[in-house]
Amino acid sequence: MPHAAVSEAAASAGARDYHALIEPARINSRLYYDPAIFQEELEKIWYKTWVYVGHTSEIPNKNDYVTKSIGPMPVLMVRDKDGEVRLLLNKCPHRGNQLCAYQKGNRTSFTCPYHSWTFSNTGDLMGYALPDGYEGQSKAGLNLGKVPRIAVYRGFVFGSMAEEGISIEEHLGGAKAALDQLLDNSPTGELELTAGFLQHRTKANWKFMLENETDGYHPGFVHGSVFQVTSSGIGSLYGADSTALTRDYGNGHTEFDLRPEWRKNDKPLQWFGTTPERLPDYVKSMNAAYGEERARQIMIDGSPHVMIFPNLFIAEIQIFVLQPVAVDETIQHVTAVQFKGAPDINRRLRQQTMGSVGPAGLLLADDTEMYERNHRGAQILDPEWLVLSRGLHRERLDENGFRIAHSTDETPQRGIWRHYLNLMTEAR
Amino acid sequence: MTALAQSFADVSAPDLAAAEPAALHHQVAQFLYLEARLADTHDYDGWEALWTDDAIYWVPANGDDTDPEKEMSVLYDNRSRIGVRIRQLKTGRRHTQTPRSELARVISNIEVAEVRGSEVDVRANVLIYEDNLRGDTLWAARNVYRLRMVDGAFRLVRKKIALVNNNKPIYTLSFLV
Structure with a gap:
């Protein structure tokens, strides 16, 4: 989970009995307004199942990108320099800064304005400013976060934050x-x-x-x-x-x-x-x-x-x-x-x-x-x-x-x- | 309006470029205040009557230089759709305006941008305070108007309301803006 607060809230709500809130033909009002239930939905629905993100026609050319979302979380939908559609998380791995501040554009790389770390539009760290300060350290593990699973059905791009799960075909049924x-x-x-x-x-x-x-x-x-x-x-x-x-x-x-x-x-x-x-x-x-x-x-x-x-x-x-x-x-x-x-x-x-x-x-x-x-x-x-x-x-x-x-x-x-x-x- | 127009005889002449600038500015401002008051007070018939047959009522989205013929706008009405919008409000079952929004708007920074024959293009800033069931909302916009002098009085040909936050999610905008 991207936020510690989410996990904590979900843990405190772990004992919630949804069978006691949902019956076949009536539901409890609490499901709409309880903030703890919303936090649990983020974990169990939005950051787990297949979620629609965007359409390939919104990024027709190589290096096009557009800011989309999975639940409250922003996601960069990118067509990288090889033409592949990617879903990148808009967070600099250095200090957590929002990396891209624009709705859409065309660029081969993203540079964080805070300390000038620069990432290719595949999400890989290309370099950082004043590299002598990281002498002897590996760049491994310092790439942008990615939506783990991505599926494109006839132009409709779906993402899932779960590493494993059913296929998009099974999901759509x-x-x-x-x-x-x-x-x-x-x-x-x-x-x-x-x-x-x-x-x-x-x-x-x-x-x-x-x-x-x-x-x-x-x-x-x-x-x-x-x-x-x-x-x-x-x-x-x-x-x-x-x-x-x-x-x-x-x-x-x-x-x-x-x-x-x-x-x-x-x-x-x-x-x-x-x-x-x-x-x-x-x-x-x-x-x-x-x-x-x-x-x-x-x-x-x-x-x-x-x-x-x-x-x-x-x-x-x-x-x-x-x-x-x-x-x-x-x-x-x-x-x-x-x-x-x-x-x-x-x-x-x-x-x-x-x-x-x-x-x-x-x-x-x-x-x-x-x-x-x-x-x-x-x-x-x-x-x-x-x-x-x-x-x-x-x-x-x-x-x-x-x-x-x-x-x-x-x-x-x-x-x-x-x-x-x-x-x-x-x-x- | 007619009485006012008569007191500025040069303004009601077909060629507004010949008008004395201060008098023209005054009459433009009076028209904008009238339009604002009719909208604030939900005087639907009075407001609709201001428009010419070739009217365009436009609230862009995602910037203020989009092409409304190719890109989505929050609102892009011709005269016919303005009529539908007004008739819907008058059914009493336009739920988002039942009860109606309480409104007060302030228009300022009025500039006469261009004068061409019987038409004048005007820029103005507007702040609108809205109170409704949801709560209070403050709307801010840079407006552009095109007015036309018809039979001694201004009519509204074009009104573009460029909300300053139109690239962000905005609440329901169902009053006459």
Whole structure:
């Protein structure tokens, strides 16, 4: 662990019985506001499991770097001089100084401003100032810290602070298909996340966001104002008659699956609120890439709405990255999905993203208001237990064996807590 | 505004470059104060009526020299989206503004940057104090305005709000900034 305080807090909380805080269809409010539980989550979730860090398109060229994070901890995502993607920890091994102070750039080496120790962008110590003072000493063990495990799935870069553990394929499990579904919507099969991120500071525990991303019960109410003043027509997707599904992929990954609605309506690009006539270049390149029949099906199914545990949320046209920074504070990083080689749809993707999400977004500002009220409310002592029982009676398995239920049911949230309980009670 | 404009006859002429600089500065400042008051007091209709049809209402992210057509902004509204934003606020179910933020803003360092025919570009600094359910937030921005003289009164063509901390995570920004 990078911080002694983390280990101590975790040790003092070691006796905490998470089985006494998490039941199959209700959870204890304490899970959201107890600082000791947050510290234990850092150890058992954020600094252990696979966490989404960034996308390779953010560092397209050799020697590009961008500052990312794993939980509260900053991480430098680097494409080194040989083109390899690396995740380096932004801490000078000499006196612990923050090494790089910039969000992004292109450089072959990083020099600490404190005593001028210089590191290659592979993390290796190249040299220090006034080397005569270290005469006879080895530079071994004085390299930058690294995220021990790194995995890239079709451009999505994940890191794990644990030396050993399951593979990224095992971790993603069924949710991998949702990432593939997203990339199918690109005529090149690739993303280019180049529009920059909005950073929405949120005074609430991260798990309120994790749960809400696939909550199909709230949109009709939290976003009723948007449905009222625009002719989006998407309000009905969240009604009692919707055929959309909630899904629990296991491993904490959850989905709000709108495909049954889109397939019923059978209209390409309806998922994006538009028609093929309005995006002729995109449709042409999709047809060329996949053939007309397959392209038509992709454009009917649209992009997924999937929450990859613990921090990557694909909201059809946006990529959200959840970053917990304290028990009561989370940063929502968000950018527009951009498909490589599709400028006409990309422009609309950016415009819709700017309108709907981020600190001023017509949708997310209201979600975030709910998160902050959630967090304040959770600290009220009675009732202690919060209810996640919606749709228990109509939960069933899909053809792949994943739990599904009605679009407004709390099957995803129950799945998240099932996985959370496993992680928090796992033997080390 | 109309009465004020009439007392500065040279200012309401089509060519603002011919206006006496002090009089122009005064009328610009009066307009900025009006816009600030309408926003502070949630006078949504009054505020919306200030905008021209070719309006751009822009809060950049990650710096103040980004290209809003290519990069993400916190807010980048044309006239149509300004209208949607206002209509949403007026539903009474824009939860982040129910209850509304209590606001007081101070505009200072007003500089007339450029005058072109009936348009004037203006720079100003602004501090906004917001109180809401979460607590108190202080917003600081370097604003750039483009005003156009239409029928003897200024209208708002473009407003860029460059928050000084827009490269950092910021709280919800749901009032008229």
